[in-house]
Amino acid sequence: MTDFHPAxxxxxxxxxRNREPILAVLREVLPAAGRVLEIASGTGQHAICFAGALPGLDWQPSDLDTDARASxxxxxxxxxxxxxxxxxxxDVHQPDWGTDALGTLHAVVCINMIHISPWTAAQALFAGASRRLADGGVLYLYGPYKRGGAHTSPSNDAFDQQLRSRxxxxxxxxxxxxxxxxxSVGLLCDEPIAMPANNFSLVFRKREGAARV
Structure with a gap:
């Protein structure tokens, strides 16, 4: 099939590099079976790694970029x-994410997105996840973060400056x-998990009966 040419x-x-450390966390926090929406899936390497290792999950990847979806x-x-x-x-900013066919979601996974997008994207991500997740459902985020207003490493400081220059x-x-x-939208964070290369995993769980926003 030409559409799936290796190129x-x-x-x-x-x-x-980061797929195995992330997978180790996902094994602990995702349900054994259920529907998972991955936002900003990028190349697709994460999707096949995680879905392959967690066969009980129905994995829905997504990306705004046409080439990324082809990949x-x-x-x-x-x-x-x-x-x-x-x-x-x-597009997380759109009220309709086009996920109605999935029904209620058990998890939303978003890796390395909120620092490469405006803050409004993070706000829309949390609002949309809160609306679509089942009670107890998980929103998983991975990436670099500041703590107490300070960078956790010189490399993250340099990365931040590079991003803001773009x-x-x-x-x-x-x-x-x-x-x-x-x-603020009923998604409560577990204890942050330190990851390799000065990154963190943040695991949010939807509070039972949280109001839809």
Missing amino acids: LRQHSPSAE IAAWTAHAGLKNVRAPLAL DPAWGVRDMEAVVALGA
């Missing part, structure tokens, strides 16, 4: 996975602000 499979060295589809076909759906063109609305976020944003 369409993009490769991200960072996705290759996700190509990696999925290459891996021969039946529990990964065709990627969606999902777009002043981008940048490494304050963990406390992200945790507070979650709490």
